[in-house]
Amino acid sequence: MSNDLTAELQDRVRAAADASLPLRLEGNGTKSALGRAVDGEGLSLSGHTGILNYQPKELVVTARCGTPLCEIEAALSEQGQMLPFEPPHFADDSDGDNSTLGATLGGTIACGLSGPARPYAGSARDLVLGTRVLTGRAEILRFGGEVMKNVAGYDISRLMTGAYGTLGILLDISVKVLPISTTVRTLVQTCSQPEAIHRMTGWAAKPLPISATCFDGERLWVRLSGNQGGVSAAAERIGGESVDEGEALVFWRDQIREQRHPFFADDAPLWRLSVPPAVPPLSLPGVQLIEWGGAQRWLRSDAAADIIRAATTSVGGHATLFRGGDRRSEVFHPLPAGLMTLHREMKRAFDPNGILNPGRLYPTL
Incomplete structure (x- = not known):
């Protein structure tokens, strides 16, 4: 199922930014136990779904954030391909029978989760090629693309990987795939x-x-x-x-x-x-x-x-x-003062009002 909620999500973020209202980003809840607890109004991303582009010969798939992992993996399997980093689902969807619930691509990449193959095939961050992001300013930005050699300068797509939604909402994500x-x-x-x-x-x-x-x-x-x-x-x-x-x-x-x-x-x-x-x-x-x-x-x-x-x-x-x-x-390992300052500046650049998952990574982010 394909459903584009970009406009609705942008309106919600814009209204929250104007009111300085914290938002708690939610997919299907399979990663809710990870990271720090967040106080804020829930913003569901699970309805923003669909595989937008899959080119087996190019070894890349692009999908919206709410697309279930099992749906993506089923499409890849038909072509003899897989997500190399073996992302965990942490849900009862790994048999493919419940494609409307369970782990989503957005939650997986936002949490930067990788499975057993990570040291040998690469991490989630290594394999993200591009993203379309909704920032805390209600701006829609595109970073990277759909090939490995298209990144010039700082790779923001990979910065978003593992940021737990604190820098922006991952609307669409392009990921490298490999043959089984x-x-x-x-x-x-x-x-x-x-x-x-x-x-x-x-x-x-x-x-x-x-x-x-x-x-x-x-x-x-x-x-x-x-x-x-x-x-x-x-x-x-x-x-x-x-x-x-x-x-x-x-x-x-x-x-x-x-x-x-x-x-x-x-x-x-x-x-x-x-x-x-x-x-x-x-x-x-x-x-x-x-x-x-x-x-x-x-x-x-x-x-x-x-x-x-x-x-x-x-x-x-x-x-x-x-x-x-x-x-x-302090769920995550405390950062040195200089590195924490850099994180705060990055948060301020993408989310100046601090409305996106505030405190999910560190109390001051």
């Missing part, structure tokens, strides 16, 4: 956490067709994607027990991408730690699950935020309170 691999195989190895990190970082230095890695606390899972010859040779080199295709799909898509693994069912706050991949295991209270070749470490812990952030900062990383806990606290 002809052969996919998953291997598992039993090892300790230190050994898992050592193996993952060792593999990263070799020309292996790895498309996902995860250490679940007991076993190291490795996914290989590519042509049959390359995958078979890599599997022989890496070793481990081969996993049934159906079981592997459930693990990577449902348990890891959609966070339905028993690890994520714990009631303790869920922290997302981003660290250099080769960093040894962090000594923190709680349990951990490791992805992205060692660079992304999920932590379930009731430990104080300053303890978790101090440990992460000491190894050159940062920590985000991803889900649970106090959503009015």
